[in-house]
Amino acid sequence: MVLAATPIGNVGDASSRLIELLSTADIVAAEDTRRLHRLVQNLNITVAGRIISYHEHNEATKTAELLEHVKAGKTLVMVTDAGMPSVSDPGFRLVEGAVAAGLTVTAVPGPSAVLTALALSGLPTDRFCFEGFLPRKSGERASRLAELDQERRTMVFFEAPHRLEPMLRAMHERFGAERQAAVCRELTKTYEEVIRGSLRELLEWAETQEVRGEIAVVVGGAPEKAPGQPEDHVAAVNELISQGIRLKEAVAAVAEDVRVSKRELYSAVLAAR
Template sequence: MAEAGILYVVGTPIGNLGDFSPRAREVLARVDLVLAEDTRHSRKLLDHFALRPRLQSLHEHNEREETPRLLARLQAGESLALISDAGMPLVSDPGFFLLRAAREARIPVRVVPGPSAVLAALAASGLPSDRFCFEGFLPAKAAARRAALQALASETRTMIWFESPRRITETLADMAAAFGAERSAAIGRELTKVHEEILRDSLGGLLAMLQAQPEKCRGEMVLVLAGAEKGAASAGEQDLDRLLAPLLQALPLSRAVAVAVQISGLPRKQVYGRALELKES
């Protein structure tokens, strides 16, 4: 039974309704209010299990405005549950401002664990899972996306992203340029659903596969990438070194960095750091 004055963070299925835990259903049946990113989507899930709690939208456009009112309800002794459209709330989903406010107000927060697309994709990828990092969504614009990838050029942990099927081939091409086409990767497509598929290959191999079979560019996708080998320079780092070497010979450090930033589009901090390393070596 849900306790009063508690904020519950409740995991929901990412596809297969059989993954909806009994504890999650019990909590959602008894709280005073369920906060959902899309109430129409969540109502279908709740109706399937004959759950009829009060629903309210909480999304990126109203979270800051609604948090004080929701906090007041919690302080008055009501119990609230936060859910997302699929999987665990707060993972690239709204809810952070409310959760932080509840913690600061010393309101108990209880997590009801559930399915996670991030962990499901990692487990199925066949890539190292002892150390990994979740990077959310990459920027939609090409220049910003490439800069974000370049900033991860030396990351040795396995990396995980959510990606839109509309951009998956562009992202794979940018990753092949930044990390090398031979870097091992996997795509978890439609995880736990009827058409679930795990695609495993190199970045170049996955790109060729999706270009040849565009029907695989459909559904919700999680992209998993092997980390860099320790001490190995990525393709992006090698390109930067080739750009910086003659500039450092001909120009003062600050000017060489400025020119390299203008040409490459990379963050100045990254270029400056690499320029210092090359100077010292």
């Protein structure tokens, strides 16, 4: 079984391996068969094998059928509308089932909206996380952002055009006006656009635009906390102790989190008693 990345916008990004697999595979599982037909038409190739629709609404019923074909020795290629299958797209259940059945799974790597947006953002790339789409409801979205408030890695999100402004507003409120970010729109396409700046600047931009296309938002991680004095963190240690954690373990956990000396913090806790 092969997971094959497809172009995220520019058909010229299709790899020779992708073209060969689509032309020769016994079965092509496609998130949207119409998008697949447009792709192969643009590539000027023909899919010789059987095409099976495989998307989030039929994964539960189609996965077992597809795995049976793989068990029978057939070459199965999984493609989504754009990018790498299973990354915010169908494919995870298929991989999970194949692994459980002891079947071989490989990939034809290629275009990725996540990595392209990250690379173009101008934000740190050494450590990052992918958060996909935030919840649509404002309360749930605020809760998710609260969980990410102290995330120090660069964060990559996807968002729909009509929800971009409320998303940036919620981030502005939670992360602060000066947190650096980038809105990446229509990556690799004719009207590709990357807007970089603070969340305040990006929100002001979004308020005046009729944003269209596929969007990735990249947000810088939280700045490191200043270590402060050991005495400032006694309450945090006592809070852990009240939860049943031993003194030395509580001191070690807090000292690592706030970057102060364990010995000095331990002494400060004892002095406060």
